[in-house]
Structure formats: structure tokens, C-alpha cells
Amino acid sequence: MELTAIDVYLVDLPLTEPFVASHGTTTSRTLSLLRVTTDAGIGWGECSALPAATYTAESAVGSYRALADRIGPALIGLQVPTEDVGPPGFDALQELPMARSCVEMALLDARLTAAGTPLAAWLSNRVDTSRPGTSEPPLEVIPTTIPAGVSVGLASIAETVETCAALAAEGYRRLKVKIQPGHDVRLVEQLIARLPDIELHVDANGAYPPGSEPLLDLVSAGAAVIEQPFAASEASAAAELIARLEAEGRSVTVVADEAVTRHDDAVRLLSARAMTGLSIKPGRVGGILPALALHDLCRSAGIAATAGGMLETGLGRHALVALAALPGFTLTGDLSPAGRWLAADPWPDLSLTDGHIMVPTQPGVCGDPDPELLAAHTVEHTSLGG
Ligand code: OSB
Ligand code: MG
Numbered sequence: 001m002e003l004t005a006i007d008v009y010l011v012d013l014p015l016t017e018p019f020v021a022s023h024g025t026t027t028s029r030t031l032s033l034l035r036v037t038t039d040a041g042i043g044w045g046e047c048s049a050l051p052a053a054t055y056t057a058e059s060a061v062g063s064y065r066a067l068a069d070r071i072g073p074a075l076i077g078l079q080v081p082t083e084d085v086g087p088p089g090f091d092a093l094q095e096l097p098m099a100r101s102c103v104e105m106a107l108l109d110a111r112l113t114a115a116g117t118p119l120a121a122w123l124s125n126r127v128d129t130s131r132p133g134t135s136e137p138p139l140e141v142i143p144t145t146i147p148a149g150v151s152v153g154l155a156s157i158a159e160t161v162e163t164c165a166a167l168a169a170e171g172y173r174r175l176k177v178k179i180q181p182g183h184d185v186r187l188v189e190q191l192i193a194r195l196p197d198i199e200l201h202v203d204a205n206g207a208y209p210p211g212s213e214p215l216l217d218l219v220s221a222g223a224a225v226i227e228q229p230f231a232a233s234e235a236s237a238a239a240e241l242i243a244r245l246e247a248e249g250r251s252v253t254v255v256a257d258e259a260v261t262r263h264d265d266a267v268r269l270l271s272a273r274a275m276t277g278l279s280i281k282p283g284r285v286g287g288i289l290p291a292l293a294l295h296d297l298c299r300s301a302g303i304a305a306t307a308g309g310m311l312e313t314g315l316g317r318h319a320l321v322a323l324a325a326l327p328g329f330t331l332t333g334d335l336s337p338a339g340r341w342l343a344a345d346p347w348p349d350l351s352l353t354d355g356h357i358m359v360p361t362q363p364g365v366c367g368d369p370d371p372e373l374l375a376a377h378t379v380e381h382t383s384l385g386g
Contacts, residue, residue, distance in 0.1 A: 043110025
């Protein structure tokens with residue numbers, strides 16, 4: 001497959017409401033979209049870096065500049081091997097995992113669209129089968145829908161409880177609420193009192209100092225999952241929390257999110273027993289193939305995996321849900337339609353029925369964007385080659 005032209009779009013999409021987490025507030029979704037033209041056809045990728053470089057080291061505009069000024073020009077004219085998704089020299093993108101994931105998604109989309117293969121089917125045939133006792137799932141066992149989950153930003157306790165009740169009424173059985181010190185135990189108590197049947201995850205985005213006692217009270221109050229309680233660098237604090245929870249016989253999963261941007265991070269945290277679950281976000285970890293490798297790692301280590309969202313467009317959400325259909329995703333992920341966060345989106349959205357989200361079946365990742373909506377929300381556009 002030869003890459004003949006590249007278009008990079010910086011888009012700005014309105015949010016249905018600001019997204020507030022302890023790492024900052026997102027008021028509109030600026031992100032990059034990449035269109036690759038190859039001799040086999042067109043492919044689209046999304047770079048899910050947030051507007052500010054808070055949650056990860058990459059930002060939306062920084063990624064746009066890297067894609068338009070450095071990465072794009074280097075890709076024109078390259079031959080992409082058919083087996084490996086990345087073109088030669090792709091490892092040069094190691095330090096920009098979010099930009100890398102965008103290029104990888106576009107190339108994969110071009111290849112799978114040309115072959116008529118849906119992403120979920122392609123992925124299910126690449127799951128590591130080396131684990132004794134497992135076998136490749138045949139295509140027909142790819143689920144048509146999977147349980148949906150939804151994330152809820154920081155707001156007052158009363159507002160959060162109302163938002164969660166409305167989402168539970170829409171069918172979501174798994175809710176992930178953002179917490180921070182002082183906004184945690186009472187929130188969980190009130191949520192469980194109002195919605196006793198939900199599976200409640202809490203996500204601190206690293207806001208707690210090592211050794212924080214309220215984290216144990218959260219478990220008593222009914223949280224089933226604690227995501228990234230401590231800063232990414234505080235692996236020993238996470239290991240201590242896990243050891244203490246285990247000693248007390250409490251059943252809760254401590255999920256790493258920000259702490260893993262490379263495969264080696266996950267290997268290190270596993271050997272330090274500093275996570276019992278991993279939030280896998282294709283954008284954060286460098287793409288769909290690195291995400292697949294992490295899925296296989298979690299599965300062979302016997303720890304939980306959950307598919308994490310990044311306020312993506314319908315394109316990124318299609319890729320995320322296709323990934324989340326793999327068997328190692330044992331904890332429900334951030335699997336809501338893009339419309340949960342985006343008030344306008346050039347991409348088709350996924351549908352939610354009875355608390356389940358559809359697994360995409362069209363060839364490639366998501367199809368094509370609506371050209372008028374794309375044009376209406378494009379802030380900057382770079383065309384290369386062609
Ligand atoms: O910490 O999981 C996070 C969104 C952007 C950046 C970080 C996080 C999130 C979410 C996911 O919580 C929300 C979603 O996409 O549904
Ligand atoms: Mg998180």
C-alpha cells in the first residue's frame with residue numbers, strides 16, 4: 001500500500017456540557033482528524049489528545065502541528081507493508097503515542113475498508129492464543145452488542161446524583177464518576193443509596209496523596225473500581241493500597257490509567273503488583289495494536305481490562321467499541337455514544353439499546369464523515385501530496 005496524500009484537519013466540536021476532572025476542565029473538543037489517501041483507498045484516523053496537555057503530554061493543537069508539519073510530510077510516498085500496520089520508521093513516533101495512534105488508525109482503516117473487513121472481526125482474529133486453554137474466537141462469536149458504561153465529570157454531589165440517576169434511567173448499569181479529595185465518600189454513599197444496583201467506578205485522575213485513608217472508605221461505601229487514585233509516578237502507593245485491600249479481604253479493582261502510556265509501564269506495574277486492572281485507551285497507548293498487546297498482557301496475567309474513553313468523536317468511539325468487544329475486557333468501559341459528550345460530530349454515532357452499545361460491523365473503522373459538518377467545524381486544514 002502506498003501513501004500518496006494526507007489531509008490533517010484541526011476541528012473544534014461543541015460539548016453538550018463542560019467535562020470537569022481533577023486534571024482540568026474541557027469546554028470544547030478540539031482534536032485532529034487525519035485522512036490518508038493510498039493506492040488501495042481512503043482511511044481516517046483520530047488523534048484524541050485533549051485541548052490542554054494535562055492528562056497526557058500531548059495536546060490537540062500540538063498534535064495537529066506535529067502531524068501537519070513533521071509526521072505527514074515524512075509519510076508521503078511511503079510503502080506500508082501489508083502485515084504490519086505501521087510504515088517503516090514508525091517507531092520514530094514512539095514519543096508521540098497519541099499522534100502515532102492517529103496515523104495507525106488511518107492506515108488500518110484504509111486497509112480494512114479496502115478488504116471489506118470490520119475492525120472488530122480483524123481484531124478478534126489477532127487475539128493472542130498462546131495462553132493454554134484458549135482458542136481464537138471464530139468471527140461469529142463477536143458479540144453484536146456489549147454492556148455500555150458512562151463517565152460523569154466533577155459537579156456538586158446533588159448534581160452528580162441527578163446526572164447519574166438520569167443516565168441509569170437511559171439504561172447504563174455501569175457509571176464512572178470523577179472524584180477528588182473531599183469529594184468522594186459522601187458522593188459514593190449517596191449514589192449507592194439512590195442507585196443500589198449500579199456498578200460504580202470512581203476515577204481520581206491521580207488526585208490523592210499516597211496513603212490516603214478515604215480510599216478505603218470508598219470501598220466500604222460501595223465503589224467496585226478505583227481508577228488512578230495516585231499520580232502516575234506513585235506506583236508504590238498503588239501497590240500499598242492493593243496490599244492493604246487484599247489483607248482486609250475487600251473486593252475492589254485498582255485500575256491504572258495515566259500510569260501506562262507504553263507497554264513497559266504495564267509490565268512494570270504488574271510485577272510491582274501496583275494495578276489489578278488496566279484502562280486501555282488506544283489513543284493514550286499508541287494505537288489499536290499496542291492496545292491489543294496490552295489486552296493480551298492483561299489476559300495472560302489474569303487481571304481486568306477496561307476500554308477507556310477520551311471524549312472521542314464517533315470515529316474514535318467506533319474503534320474503542322470494536323476493541324472493547326475482545327474477550328479480555330472484563331470490566332465495562334467508557335462505552336457511551338460520542339453524543340454523550342459531543343453536541344456536533346461529523347461522524348456516524350453508535351447506538352445504545354437496553355444499556356448495551358452496538359459493536360460496529362461496517363468494513364474498516366467507521367466509514368466516512370459528513371463533509372458539510374466536517375467543513376463547518378474545521379479550524380485549520382493542511383493538505384499534503386496528492
Ligand atoms: O481519566 O478516564 C479518564 C476523558 C478524557 C481524559 C481522561 C479521562 C476521560 C474519561 C472518559 O473519563 C470519558 C469518556 O470518554 O467517556
Ligand atoms: Mg481515567
